[in-house]
Amino acid sequence: MTIEKTLFAAADKMRGSMDPGEYKHVALGLLFLRYISIAFQRKYDELLPEGLDVAEDVDEYMADGIFWVPEAARWRTLSAQSKDPKIGVKVDDAMRAIEADNEQLKGALPKVFGREALGGHVVTGLIDLFSNIEFEGTRKDFDLIGRIYEYFISEFASNEGKRGGDFHTPKPVVELIVDMIEPLRGRMYEPCCGSGSFMVHSERFLDHHAGRREDLAIYGQELNHTTYGLARMNLAIRGIVARIEWNDQGTLLRDAFPDEKFDFAMANPPFNISDWGGGILAEDRRWTFGTPPVGNANFAWMQHIYDKLGSTGIAGVVMANGSMSSMSSGEGDIRRAMVEGGAVDAMVALPGQLFYGTQIPACVWILAKDKSNGIAKDAKLRDRRGEVLFIDARKMGALVAGSRKQKELSQEEVVRIAAAYHAWRGEPDAGSYEDEPGFCKAASLEDITKHNYVLTPGRYVGAGAAEEDGEPFEEKFDRLTAELRAQFAEGRRLEQEIETQLEGLL
Incomplete structure (x- = not known):
């Protein structure tokens, strides 16, 4: 089974009574958070040898097209708290924090994880599920991410x-x-x-x-x-x-x-x-x-x-x-x-x-x-x-x-x-x-x-050219005529059998 199908099957089991139109935003929202956290962490680890002030410089990330992820919103932070009964609220707060620090994401991220109808166990399960995806935090990940996005979207579309x-x-x-x-x-x-x-x-x-x-x-x-x-x-x-x-x-x-x-x-x-x-x-x-x-x-x-x-x-x-x-x-x-x-x-x-x-x-x-x-x-x-x-x-x-x-x-x-x-x-x-x-x-x-x-x-x-099967017309005509006669005979036999069965019921 491909990773897309594995993730969807596992995530789908957690859906419960939630409307599928909403649930895809939950699953894909967490996938988004997982990737940008990995991309951020890769850059952070690259900058840290130059000093903490450099690693915490937002402009260093913007220059490379990487989203700034605040400490409380980083995947390792949320993953460590995944069993917390209020993990859904924490994920919503993480989404708001990311939007606050990244102008281009304002209003784009879902904040539905803390809803009572969703249930903390679903958020916990998804965090554990997506933690198993190995990302590099580079453009090399786009193909896998794209495949997962497209598969989730198409599967939910087929169910909606x-x-x-x-x-x-x-x-x-x-x-x-x-x-x-x-x-x-x-x-x-x-x-x-x-x-x-x-x-x-x-x-x-x-x-x-x-x-x-x-x-x-x-x-x-x-x-x-x-x-x-x-x-x-x-x-x-x-x-x-x-x-x-x-x-x-x-x-x-x-x-x-x-x-x-x-x-x-x-x-x-x-x-x-x-x-x-x-x-x-x-x-x-x-x-x-x-x-x-x-x-x-x-x-x-x-x-x-x-x-x-x-x-x-x-x-x-x-x-x-x-x-x-x-x-x-x-x-x-x-x-x-x-x-x-x-x-x-x-x-x-x-x-x-x-x-x-x-x-x-x-x-x-x-x-x-x-x-x-x-x-x-x-x-x-x-x-x-x-x-x-x-x-x-x-x-x-x-x-x-x-x-x-x-x-x-x-x-x-x-x-x-x-x-x-x-x-x-x-x-x-x-x-x-x-x-x-x-x-x-x-x-x-x-x-x-x-x-x-x-x-x-x-x-x-117009019509395309008919495919030639190599059978001469006379032979094909005789063969098809014989098949038709055999089908007529079988039809008469079945008709007689039905009449006999009906008479037996009287």
């Missing part, structure tokens, strides 16, 4: 139903969007950032492509305050600097960055939300392609995100499949205006059963502000106006080991989809693009018009 799915985007879907829009340098925006998964994977993308963290400025906004805190911990534990804002009205009603434009945007907005303030925002300037229906926020989200893009910006947005074909409440007209306005770059139909807590099938919209690339002679990308790339990935994905209903895309499938998109865009070293029946099609505006601006990829890519 719709509420869990609201904030958690499956890792392969995040990777797909990051790989498609490639946020290497500039400003990146996530309007409903949840646990910060897009931001984390953008940083990983930079690391894997020799990018520099200082070249990518990250912005985000979140409505749920506890999830907002989780996102900040998720980023802080990796040393990712991001500006994340929270308010209780949400992004559509109160944009935290009203005057900002971005080079990249990524989002998995909640699907088909009806209570989004549509009546209040009916005349909003963001509705370039038409006023979204009051009863569904899907096209409000997409137009908001498109509005936030700079002159060459690009966005990847996860949406319910209905967004590709719905004609109700003017959505068909908005979709047509988006296509004719050159806003839609590519559409990807995803496999079913990817998302936790919902069976609603989903798709990815890739939006682009300038598909012409300025028609510059030295433009790296080709002019894609009047064309949309459709990718049908519905047949991809496989069941997750041990699950009968949860699927995920493989790394190879993510690479294949992203590669088709980059080749179609004409990117250097991406290879030449060709339509592939059953998988991808570069459709013209004329083709899309014939389909009444319905953007379901299956309508455009």
